Structure formats: C-alpha cells, structure tokens
Amino acid sequence: MLKKTRAFLKWAGGKYSLVESIVDLLPKRGTTLVEPFVGAGSVFLNSNFKNYILNDINPDLIALYKHLKATPEQFIFDCKNMYQEKYNQADAYYQLRTEFNQETDSYRRSVLFTYLNRHGYNGLCRYNNSGFYNVPFGKYVKPYFPEHEMYFFARKAQQAEFTLLDFETCMRQAPKGSAIYCDPPYISLSETANFTQYAKSGFNIHDQKRLADIAHELSSTGKNTVLISNHDTPVSRHLYLPAKIQTKKVSRVISQNAGTRKAVNEVLALYKVNKLKQPVV
Template identity: 30%
Template sequence: MLENISILKKKDPKPFLRWAGGKRWLKKELDLFVDIKNYEGYHEPFVGGGAILFHFQPTQAFISDTNKDLIDTYLAVKENPKSIVEILKGLKKDKDSYYEIRSKSFNDQFEKAAQFIYLNQFSFNGIYRVNSNGGYNVPYGYREKFNFDFDNIFYVSDYLQCVNITHCDFQDSLVNINEGSLIFLDPPYTIAHNQNGFIQYNQKIFSLDDQYRLDNAINQIKADGAYYILTNAAHKKVKEIFEKENDTIKEISRASVVGGRNSSRGQYSEYLFTNI
C-alpha cells in the first residue's frame, strides 16, 4: 500500500481530520498512567478525529461512531488512500470552490471521502453540522496557507489495517470487549456551558438519557474485567452519574479551542474518570 512512499514508511500516523472536542491536548495526561501494551485490545466508541487512537497506536483496535459520513471516510482511507489523495490534489483551495464542492453529492465512496476531508479542513473550525435534510452546512473557514498532508493519509491507511471500523451506537460497539481490554470513552459534550445551561444544551448532542446509558455501559465494562477512561464535562450532574467507589476522578483544566477568530478562549474544566 505504501509502495509510492516507502522511504517515509517509518513515520507515525496522526489525525487527518480536525474535530471539535478532539483530545490531542489530553495525550500527556494519559501517558502518565497508561501503557497501551498492557491491555488486551483497545476500543474507542466515539472516535471522532482519533487523536488518542493515533497516539497509542494499539496493535488491535476497534473504533466506531454514530456519524456515518465519518466512519465511511475512515473505511475509504483504509481501503484506497491513493484514490482519495488523487482527488484531493485536483481540488482548489478557495472560497468559491469550497461552496461548489460542498453543494455536490457523490455516490463513489472515495469521492465522498475526499469531499469530507476537504470540507473538514477548510470549514469553520472543522465543525461537523448538517441541516434537516442531512446536507453539510458549515461555512467556509478562511484558513490561510493550508496544505494537505498527503503522506499522512497513507500512514493512516497503513495503520488502519489493524483496526476494526464500525458505524454504530456506543452500546453496540462493546460486544468485542474482553477481559483486560481498554476502552476510551469521549462522548460529545460542551464545556462552554459546564455550569450554565449544560443539561439543556447537551440534550441536542448527547442527552441525559445517553449519559445514563453510558454509565450502564461502564458498569458492564467493569463487570467484564476491562478498563475504561471516560472524559466528560466538569458538571455536578456528570459527577453524580459517573462517580464510582474505588474509581478515580480527575478534574483537568485546559484552554478552550472552540470559538471564532475573535472569541474569548478561557480556561475550562473537564472530568476524567477511570478504573485504572
């Protein structure tokens, strides 16, 4: 698969998508207590941009998400990165081209994946949002001097050969968990509304019922003799739901990376729960 870039083969893959709520900032914290070689398989049911997946690079991994366009893109990159790269090379990087490409509908899986990657890179903050008809409707993001990392798409594809990729709900994704597995759980949540309107705002992206379903899933993970790491908003209701005897809770502060060019980006807290 990497015959055209064999000289570059030793480089590690990194996330090929921008993703709101991504966890690149969390890598150093996880390195303090996680050695991926100690676990029997890795599972990430809310994969998003895959920052932690590509950081750990487990040799046996199961990833999933409810976002079908996202999962279809991972599958296409896994199967045929060369076709996707060739399509991306032919796309112009300007505002008019962005809206033209956004308006198109493709049937070919590799054209659809190239479109997804292109829109992700040039949209406002890499946000994924669709209208009531399922059409992507994020505006142009005015990124300056951006160039695609085509080599990385090949690195990602090479790594994904050892990854099982599924479009499904997080509960359905846990059927492959074994004793000693590690499950990284990063459900969608807002941090800007941690203390003000958190419950109401999150109903739109990951409801309170979903949080309780996730708690039940964690109980099953523990019953199976597996290990979990959960990130979530630092809100009293979240703590009430997920606090468990003998498990660890850490409150981690970080700078918000979501917002407009002129927005105020302050410090926000997030919880990390784990039985490691």
Template identity: 40%
Template sequence: MTETATKSRQRPFLKWAGGKYSLLDELDKHLPSGGRLIEPFVGGGSVFLNSSKHAEFLLGDANADLINLYQMLAVVPGKVARHARFMFEHMGDAESFAAIRTQFNNQQMDGPERAAAFLYLNRHCFNGLCRYSLSNKFNVPYGKYRAPYYPEQEIKEFTAMAHNCVFMNAGFRRTLALAGSGDVVYCDPPYEPLPGTSGFTSYSAGGFAWEEQVALAEHCFAAHERGARIVISNSGAPKIVDLYHQHGFVIHEVHGRRSISSKGSTRTAAKDVVATL
C-alpha cells in the same frame, strides 16, 4: 515526558473540535495497556494514533462520513489521495467549496470521492468544524483560508496503522457491546456543558443529550463487568462527576486547553475530568 518525546507525537490529519492531541500526556497516565483499544467516539483519532500500549483497535463513531473516510483510506488510499489533491489544488475558492458541499450533501459521489470531499470540507470549512443540520446535511460555511494544508504525511502515518484497525459506523451502544475481557475502552463523548454555558452536541444529526451521557455510563459499567477497563473524558460539570461517582468511577481532574468564556478578558482554562473504572 520530555519536549522531544512530545514533539514525536503523531498529529491527526483532520481538524476536530474537542480533539485530544493536547491532552495526550495526561491521558497516557490513566490509559492502561491491553490487547485491544476500543474507542466508541474515535473522532480525529489522536488517541489511537499515538497508542503504544495496544496491538489492535476497534474504532467506532456515529458520523458515517468520518468512518467512510477512514475505511476508504484503509483500502484504497491512492484513489482518495488523487481526488483530494485535485480538490485542494484546483477548488480553493468559495464557489468551488459550495459546489463540492452540494454534491456531498446530495450523495452524488462514490466512496473514495466522498471520502476525499469530507477531507476537503474539513480543511476548507470554517474552523474545521463538523456540523450537520437536522436533515443530516453538512452545513459549515467556507473558511476563507488562503492555502489550506494538505496533510500528506499525516495520512501516510494513518494508513500505515490501518491494517490493525476495524472501523465501525455505529453508536456507542453497539461498539461497547463488543467490549470484554482484555479490552481497554476509551470514551471521548461530546462534553456535557458546564453550568452557564452551551455545549457542542451536533457531531451527528441526533445530538448528544443528558440521557445519552447516562446511557454511556451504564454501558461502560456493563462492559467493565464483562472484564473491560474503562477510561472516559468529559467536562467537570457537577452532574457528570456525580453520575460517574454513582457508577463507581475514580475521578481524576485535568486542566483542559479550552476556554469557558467567549470574552478574552474573562477566558479561563476549563477543568475537565478523566474517569476510570
């Protein structure tokens, strides 16, 4: 793909740990065409936002706040934007951040305002992380950014696609149960930690244990038997490679743009996999 084509990619409007924007060229090689693209872990949405191979989208995620934001932007984008602009323009300090986070966690907002608050928290919190406590409270601290970017154009591009999308607040089991003949499924679960490292599993209050990785592979195999084509991204952890081989997946190695060491002197690019069925 040329540099010009790469630059034309649509960026997601959220910061999202593990987002696939930098791997879109690699993923595109393995993602087949189909009538509908199903994503059980839609996250920041880089993949569906840049799909030219699918006409419709079923987009699920276990994160209720993420799906609320997407749904509100699909039906009342103007209301979300008004709330969000006010927050970005007038509530950029640590005290305001704490106040919005408290209101957000105490369920003191209606749908559009809560959607705007989630966008605000995402852009103002530390590293754009999305993390919850065991009691399902958003608990990422203030990021101390001078002027967080308000993604106006990216939101407009998202809303222009939303009429082709169905958004589901659901775990992967419910979403995959809807996959069948003619569908393409792309799964981007929380990555299994590589040996000797710790993983990020708090994308929702319940986390994502090894048992979930096994269940995902099983449900993907079942969807394939119903006629769907499957693509999964994950780390190159040996147990993940073995799991996917056991279920008949073809394994493709890709070089992920993430480090596997906290020390700059020993930081190397991780080897990830894309598994297809």
C-alpha cells in the same frame, strides 16, 4: 511517548493535547483498544496497542477511514488534487459542499469530506436537521494538506477495524479484557444549560447516563477497563461517582470567536477492572 502525531482531520474537541494523560491511564496488559467515539483518532494514533476497534456514528467519517485504509495512495492523491487555489474560493467551496450533500458514491463523498474539513470554518463537522453538511467557508489563506498525517493514519489503520454502531453496542461487543476509551460529546459548560437543552442535542443527558452506567457495569463485572473524558461539571461529577477521577486543564475555544481560548477543566473518569479478573486479549 517521544513524538506525538497529529490527526489529519481538524476536529472540535480533539484529544491531541491530552493524549499523554489518557494513554497513561489505559491498562498496559491488554492488546486491544476500543474507541466508541473515535473522532479524529488522536488516541489511536498516539497509543501502542496491537489491535484497535474504532467506532463512530458518523457514516462519512467511518467511510473515509475505510477508503484511506484500503487504497491509501490513490485516495491521498485524489484528496491532494482538491488543494488548488481555484478550490479555495467561497463559490467553489459552496458548489463542492452542494455536490457532497447530493453525492451517493462513497469514495467521492469521502474525498469531498476531507476537503470540506480543511476548508470549512474552524474544523467543524456539522449537519442540519435534514442531514445536509452546512459548515460555512473558512476563508483560510492556504489550507494545509496533511499528506504525511494521512499516510501515517493509513499505515496504522492496518491494525484497526472500523465500525458504525451505537456506542452501547460497540462497548458491549468489545472483547473481554480490552481497554475502552470514550470521548463522547461533552456536557455543556453553560450555566444556563439544563436537561431540556441536552435533549435537543444529538447526545443528551440520558445518553450520558447510559454511557456512565455501561462503563460501571463493564468494569465491575470484570470485563473491561473504561476511561471517559468530559467537561468537569457537577453533572459529570455525579454521573462518574463510581470512577476514579483526574482533572486536567485544557485550552478550548469557548465562544464563536475562534481566537478566544480559555483553559477549562476536564475530567478523566477511570472505571478500572479488577486486575485479577482481567484476561489478556
């Protein structure tokens, strides 16, 4: 990998810094990469598979990717129009956020989603219990418009199919012999975290176990090699016992202070299929 490409979206937990390690662990024989938790798509953008199946449960994210793939020039033009000084003000941001939360047109909603992503606080993507986007204004001097990155994504997206499915459905529908990379919401590093706290999130400990069990099943039955990334915790170590684990240090924001970064350990858990049973797809 000579030169890495950044995602055009700001995304908490993005895999730009880990992408070399991830790609090195993925099988080289298959032609299809499946990502049940695609997020901003750093692995997709920096890998070299013939085909991609890119999935997420966030309908705004998947709709955005479909519009960018279908009409890149018009979509990028409309997004760029939002990067004017008059829109980089708190009042304008909150008016546009309200419009986004009320908007039913998929195309306009996708344009607003890209604006909110680059103008909102710390690149967060967060909705309240009513399903309304509630990230506050980011107060950036001059938000960067990722025109080059959007065109790169749009070109490569011609090799991709975008789906809006539960991760288990996505994994079970993956073509036999394809590689599956999973970047789920991470297990908490907090010492006070417990199963009750996991259950309050959108992705709880039972989901984490379901993911690990499916990965083990798909690899042990000779269908797919699966790679999962997560925080290095006793819980994740226990969940991924059947896998081959590598540990990596990654710089993360670990507090409300975006300027506070700390190197934390992450695991890459590889469930490798028997090569003799793995067909090329």
